[in-house]
Amino acid sequence: MATVSQPFSGISPQELAAEFAAIDLTRPLATTEAALHELSQLWLRDAVWFHHPRYIAHLNCPITLPTLLAEQLLSAVNTSVDTWDQSAGATLIEQKVVDWTLNQIGLPQGSEGIFTSGGTQSNLMAMLLARDSRVAKQTPERLVKHHGLPAEASRWRIFTSALSHFSIQKSCALLGLGYEAVIPVDYDDDYKMDSAKLAQAMAKVRDEGLIPLAVVATAGTTDFGSIDSLTDIAELCHLHQVWFHVDAAYGCGLLTSTQHRHRLAGIELADSVTVDYHKSFFQSVSCGAFFVRDATHLRHVTVHADYLNPLSAKQEGTPNLVDKSLQTTRRFDALKMWLSLRIIGRESLGEAFDQVMALTVETHHRLVAYPQLEVLHAPELTTQVFRFHPTTELSATEVDDINQHIRKGLNRSGEAMIAATRVKGKQYLKFTLLNPTTSIDDIQQVIDALIYRGEALASHRLQSKQHAGAH
Ligand SMILES: Cc1ncc(COP(=O)(O)O)c(C=O)c1O
Incomplete structure (x- = not known):
């Protein structure tokens, strides 16, 4: 990596694909050296190098050395942080990093979080909890996880900037609400969601007999890095009693900034927050997390399985992180943030x-x-x-x-x-x-x-x- 002279070789998909044509995966090579030699031709020679100073394309970062050290340890031990009996201390390490991040965001006592594969999964969790918590409030005896969507679901609407990430649309499609449930709100001259237009759009939806379900603010749009006016949006959400999600997948880097932290003012008012350590905390792919103001909402993703995480374990106080996650087997990515914080520290990040x-x-x-x-x-x-x-x-x-x-x-x-x-x-x-x-x-x-x-x-x-x- 130290000798890489440019971020990419420039090879085309067709040129590289031609080199794969003769590879037969049913026949192993004779030695590890041969496999590595082949790999250097097929992958490393033409890799896209995020650490190169002239790689300035997408939201990818070079990584800290502690994150690399952590990758080696977590893969060697092969911990899965789904249940205590597969992870022990790893569960407590993840919980500690979650608590640290909740503290950086400024979420109060009673808030919670979980590591995810990245912003897409975190945003999906946000939309899922917004959806299921509304139903739990309206009809506690008819939870979505038991009975599916209620009749009013086709009237739910989610508001987000026209510049927000496409994972919001994708989440709504996966959750049975469809792309049509997402109302794109125009942005102002600074590429922030226009709060006045958001207020108008919410009022209009109500007049039409539809139901505002959630607002997604972006703290760091993918293209412009613009941060929506979190405090104004929080107020509107409070007024309309709708879920307020902040997608800080990119802007989360400001959480540790000494000079610019104030740009995230209002993030602490969110019902939920997306954070991607693999974008702005210099961690290796993948490393993200989801945070929610009221931990009890996470019950909407909990399923108890006798063989894995029985209800009795919860009653005994055994921490099984699978209770809070969409995944079952899950990487111990929290170790990367843990070692980064323990070795180079928050200030360096x-x-x-x-x-x-x-x-x-x-x-x-x-x-x-x-x-x-x-x-x-x-x-x-x-x-x-x-x-x-x-x-x-x-x-x-x-x-x-x-x-x-x-x-x-x-x-x-x-x-x-x-x-x-x-x-x-x-x-x-x-x-x-x-x-x-x-x-x-x-x-x-x-x-x-x-x-x-x-x-x-x-x-x-x-x-x-x-x-x-x-x-
Ligand atoms: C604002 C924003 N949110 C969410 C995502 C999705 O994150 P991930 O790629 O980690 O799933 C991105 C990715 O670029 C993003 O820019």
Whole structure:
């Protein structure tokens, strides 16, 4: 890894797939060395390296050394944190990291949490508890887990920013509510969910005889890193008596920040919170968690099995974490956070996040200085959405096309990995900075490379236009 010179080789799926054609998994190789040699050809040679300073594409981070140490230990022991009799101390370690995080969020006594595979599963749990706790309140004798959805389910609505993560839609589909249950709320000029429009949408839904079930605020949208106005939204939820979920899968890095923690103000008012340590706490994939203000809601995911976690164990006070989880066999990912906190400490994690925040501000200053670049926003976390737009002589489709080619060309060259997104129908480029070892010089190299490509593509287009015009 130390000798990797660029984040990717640039190989195409077709080129790499061709190398797999002759592999026969029914015939083992003669030695481990042979298997590793083969693996280095098939995987490592063309791996995408998140630790490389010019990997600035998606929400992936380089990892702390303690998380790597923890991975070795937890795999060797092969602990499963579903029941006490498969984990013992590991259960208590997870509980301690959960309690630490609840404390960082500011959730009160009586709150609880559980490690998950990541933000998607945490968001699913949030929507599940919002759904089942409403039914438990309305008709305690007809819980969803026993009787399925009630007749009013088709009238439930979930409100979330048009910029929130797609796992909210996916969760609603899985929970029998459908994509149609999700009302996308428009965002303001800072890419935050517009609280006034949210209030209007909730009132409108009520007027139509529908039922607001939950609001999902995003603390760190995937594209813009924008943080919805948590305090305003909490107030609205309180007024309408609906579940308030905060998806802080990305913004959770601010929990340990010494300089920017205030940007999460209001997160402590949530009914539930999603946290991804594998995004903003520099932990290896996967490492996420879900938190809920009132632990009793977790009973909606509890099923007692005689062979595993009988009710009697709970009555005796044996902690079986499976009672709180959607999974049964579950990785001991909490150890990674535990060792990170015990070896490098909370401050180091916060400083690393602050460092990438500062780098993003510097990056923003560099980007806005180029007249050929159109930058959409000032950074609130660590992303930048922008595009190459050198002249009005190019049509909207040509600009979109050029930006797509810039990204494809750059990623194909492997000298840098950047991301792309669409905003209001237009094509943009995106940087996601989560690597504290990336320097502003690395960023400058990427900017130079993308502008060089953009200029070449634009002048080619303009020349062909002139050529066509001359004929
Ligand atoms: C805001 C947000 N929420 C949830 C998720 C899903 O998280 P995961 O990929 O860990 O399932 C993402 C992933 O990028 C995200 O950006």
